[in-house]
Amino acid sequence: MLAAVSHAVPRTPASDAEVLEKLPTRAADSTARELTALRAAVAKAPTDASSATELAQRYFDLALAQGDPRYVGYAEAVVARFADPLPASLLTLRGVLRQYRHDFAGALKDFEAALALAPDYAVAHAWRGAIYLVEADYGAAQKECAALQTLGRATLAGACRGLLQAYSGQLAAAYTTLQNTLSLATDADNRLWLLTRLGEVAAWRGQDAQAHYREALGLGRDDVYLLAAWTDFLLDAGQPAEVVRLLAKWESADSLLLRLAEAETLLKLPEAARHQKMLVDRFAAARARGDTTHRAEEARFELRLRQDTATALRLAQENYAVQREPRDARVLLEAAVAAKDRASAQVVREWLQRSGFEDARTRRLAQASEAAGTDGGKK
Amino acid sequence: MKWRTLFLSVLLLLAGPVWAHKASDSYLVLDVKGQQLTGQWDIALRDIDFAMGLDADGNGEINWGELRARHAAIVAWALSALTLDRGGACALQVTQHQVDEHTDGTYAVLSLRGNCPSGAGELGVNYRLLFDQDALHRGLLRLDLEGITHSAIMAPDNAHQRFSADKPSLLAQFGQFFVQGVWHIWIGFDHILFLIALLLPVVLVREAGRWRGAGRFGEALREVLWVVTAFTVAHSITLSLAALGLVSLPSRLVESAIALSVVLAALNNLKPVVNKRRWLIAFVFGLIHGFGFASVLADLGLPQEALVLSLVGFNLGVETGQLAIVAVFLPAAFWLRNTGVYRRGIFVGGSLLTLLVALVWLVERALDLKLMG
Numbered sequence: 001m002l003a004a005v006s007h008a009v010p011r012t013p014a015s016d017a018e019v020l021e022k023l024p025t026r027a028a029d030s031t032a033r034e035l036t037a038l039r040a041a042v043a044k045a046p047t048d049a050s051s052a053t054e055l056a057q058r059y060f061d062l063a064l065a066q067g068d069p070r071y072v073g074y075a076e077a078v079v080a081r082f083a084d085p086l087p088a089s090l091l092t093l094r095g096v097l098r099q100y101r102h103d104f105a106g107a108l109k110d111f112e113a114a115l116a117l118a119p120d121y122a123v124a125h126a127w128r129g130a131i132y133l134v135e136a137d138y139g140a141a142q143k144e145c146a147a148l149q150t151l152g153r154a155t156l157a158g159a160c161r162g163l164l165q166a167y168s169g170q171l172a173a174a175y176t177t178l179q180n181t182l183s184l185a186t187d188a189d190n191r192l193w194l195l196t197r198l199g200e201v202a203a204w205r206g207q208d209a210q211a212h213y214r215e216a217l218g219l220g221r222d223d224v225y226l227l228a229a230w231t232d233f234l235l236d237a238g239q240p241a242e243v244v245r246l247l248a249k250w251e252s253a254d255s256l257l258l259r260l261a262e263a264e265t266l267l268k269l270p271e272a273a274r275h276q277k278m279l280v281d282r283f284a285a286a287r288a289r290g291d292t293t294h295r296a297e298e299a300r301f302e303l304r305l306r307q308d309t310a311t312a313l314r315l316a317q318e319n320y321a322v323q324r325e326p327r328d329a330r331v332l333l334e335a336a337v338a339a340k341d342r343a344s345a346q347v348v349r350e351w352l353q354r355s356g357f358e359d360a361r362t363r364r365l366a367q368a369s370e371a372a373g374t375d376g377g378k379k
Numbered sequence: 380m381k382w383r384t385l386f387l388s389v390l391l392l393l394a395g396p397v398w399a400h401k402a403s404d405s406y407l408v409l410d411v412k413g414q415q416l417t418g419q420w421d422i423a424l425r426d427i428d429f430a431m432g433l434d435a436d437g438n439g440e441i442n443w444g445e446l447r448a449r450h451a452a453i454v455a456w457a458l459s460a461l462t463l464d465r466g467g468a469c470a471l472q473v474t475q476h477q478v479d480e481h482t483d484g485t486y487a488v489l490s491l492r493g494n495c496p497s498g499a500g501e502l503g504v505n506y507r508l509l510f511d512q513d514a515l516h517r518g519l520l521r522l523d524l525e526g527i528t529h530s531a532i533m534a535p536d537n538a539h540q541r542f543s544a545d546k547p548s549l550l551a552q553f554g555q556f557f558v559q560g561v562w563h564i565w566i567g568f569d570h571i572l573f574l575i576a577l578l579l580p581v582v583l584v585r586e587a588g589r590w591r592g593a594g595r596f597g598e599a600l601r602e603v604l605w606v607v608t609a610f611t612v613a614h615s616i617t618l619s620l621a622a623l624g625l626v627s628l629p630s631r632l633v634e635s636a637i638a639l640s641v642v643l644a645a646l647n648n649l650k651p652v653v654n655k656r657r658w659l660i661a662f663v664f665g666l667i668h669g670f671g672f673a674s675v676l677a678d679l680g681l682p683q684e685a686l687v688l689s690l691v692g693f694n695l696g697v698e699t700g701q702l703a704i705v706a707v708f709l710p711a712a713f714w715l716r717n718t719g720v721y722r723r724g725i726f727v728g729g730s731l732l733t734l735l736v737a738l739v740w741l742v743e744r745a746l747d748l749k750l751m752g
Contacts, residue, residue: 009479010419010421010477010478010479010488011477011478011479012476012477012478013443013478015443016442016443016444016447017442017443017444018442018443019440019441019442020424020441020442020443020446020478020485021424021425021428021440021441021484021485022439022440023425023428023434023439023440023441024425025439026434026437026438026439027434027437027439028437029439069401069402069515070402070403070425070426070429070513070515072402072515073402073403073513073514073515073516074429074512074513076513076514076515077510077511077512077513077514079514080514080535081511101515278482281482282401282482285401285404285481285482285483286401288404288519289402289404289517289519289532290517290532291402
């Protein structure tokens with residue numbers, strides 16, 4: 001297990017000047033200075049909830065901006081060091097950090113505790129809604145969207161409702177909701193999010209998604225999820241060359257490295273083999289630390305790049321037990337069709353039946369999974 | 380507070396994992412023999428920098444000179460976060476500083492040497508590195524304790540773990556493989572069907588092209604003993620040869636041949652060719668079934684230090700499972716042997732059904748298709 005993640009024999013650098021590592025920040029950077037000040041404030045007043053919340057949240061913002069989970073660990077340590085009882089803000093933040101590593105049950109408990117202390121705390125409602133959407137519990141998500149509406153948080157409520165409608169068989173209504181919400185949103189981060197979702201909803205409706213994605217890219221912000229959604233659209237549209245062009249500099253982001261390797265494999269480019277090897281190493285490193293949050297992408301990797309349908313199906317099933325969004329459904333359907341295993345995709349067909357999710361591709365895959373295979377994978 | 384932004388961007392995160400970098404891990408490899416301890420500890424430079432600051436000139440890069448200047452401090456910091464005990468705390472020292480690359484960057488590599496008060500008994504590992512600063516940090520431990528390898532993930536809620544130096548007792552290993560043997564014959568439908576196909580006619584006697592019920596139970600029992608013994612002897616031979624690595628066959632060939640054996644055994648009931656010496660079929664095809672058992676055993680992983688014992692345990696498990704099937708089948712079959720239900724329904728119908736199932740297996744396995752669950 002460790003052999004898989006250790007690359008070479010240890011070495012002794014030849015010169016003191018040899019650069020070994022580039023840090024994410026320099027001491028003089030504004031971010032570094034800000035963090036130093038926040039850390040000092042927490043050290044000075046360890047029982048002050050607001051400075052602890054501020055530091056932890058700053059770390060978490062950095063994790064999101066840079067996609068770097070180390071900052072999530074730092075944030076969690078800040079919360080863990082704070083003496084009980086936690087106030088609503090820190091409880092909510094702890095829940096947010098827990099959901100980050102897919103501890104949805106733990107996160108929901110924290111949000112519930114936060115709302116018991118502060119029933120009008122919109123953030124906790126918003127996060128609960130997000131988790132219920134991932135878990136495909138649309139009734140519960142609906143209540144959180146309504147709570148946000150009641151609290152007068154129009155953008156949050158619109159984002160919540162738009163996603164809920166998209167997942168539960170009302171793509172046209174979702175599109176309208178997201179567009180209306182976009183017209184309210186002035187913040188670039190919010191616009192980027194809403195445009196990305198509009199792109200996805202348009203693609204599910206079989207309409208032109210490009211305009212939305214291009215507008216989002218036009219905001220000029222690096223965003224891993226936007227690039228992932230956009231390149232997925234391009235891969236589905238048979239434009240792998242465009243994907244290679246867009247993602248050439250993104251091999252550090254594993255979800256994008258996956259799309260890059262897929263495109264390179266389709267184009268039979270020599271880089272494909274090296275990038276596949278990198279993915280194997282990174283999945284192994286995650287597995288070694290007991291991290292199971294990347295199973296959806298690993299399933300796709302096994303299915304599309306390694307043609308190991310049995311492993312892909314197992315991973316897609318394990319992922320679907322935790323996360324049940326459309327992309328999780330799709331990879332499970334694709335794996336079940338490839339493995340000719342009708343039974344494994346039953347949960348997804350039931351979800352489609354229940355939710356009424358309208359994407360034609362997903363529905364075609366569901367039909368194929370019903371028709372192609374046999375029950376059970378074992379001889 | 381940018382809660383709104385936070386919510387929206389994290390909906391994105393929920394929707395798809397973003398892990399441009401990976402969470403913090405250190406890799407701790409320990410080898411403990413008697414009182415002597417050697418090891419290697421790889422800790423990310425980024426983590427060391429976060430804990431104690433390495434970037435002396437503040438240029439955002441760490442070079443070998445900056446790292447070398449802090450070696451003593453790194454040793455003090457790291458060793459204060461790791462306690463090993465065997466009959467008391469082991470004295471630890473770092474004998475060499477190097478570097479290595481992992482998937483997420485460059486790591487400092489500390490070579491460890493140590494001495495424990497006791498040369499026997501379990502080893503305790505108490506790992507606390509970085510936990511107070513990075514709650515997602517994990518210590519990935521691979522410990523070789525007196526030749527037995529343990530892997531563990533050290534985490535804040537699992538920071539203190541103890542590892543046993545005792546090998547699992549031979550009896551426990553034997554028992555474990557025995558149970559696996561029983562289990563495998565019960566879930567291995569192809570083996571059961573083969574056996575049943577051979578056993579269906581033992582309560583009948585073929586005379587002048589017609590079946591009649593066997594006269595005495597002993598007659599049927601003798602026939603069963605011949606068949607079961609031949610099957611057992613044959614698959615024991617090939618199971619042992621394959622498990623010891625002396626012979627190996629491609630699994631597709633083995634699986635196909637096993638399916639073929641069931642086809643032929645069922646056919647022989649419907650249109651008898653071999654009648655008197657059914658044990659010969661059992662023996663010849665038993666050789667093939669042995670290779671099938673061997674592949675299961677290979678998946679279980681035979682412990683090298685108790686190879687033969689485990690092999691015998693597994694084999695005896697298979698026999699026991701087999702005898703249990705016979706013990707249920709034989710009295711019932713003997714009791715029913717003169718009825719139409721047995722003659723037409725079970726004997727002819729059962730053989731036909733077996734034939735059909737085995738034919739599907741044969742096609743699936745030979746052509747690598749999947750027709751049936």
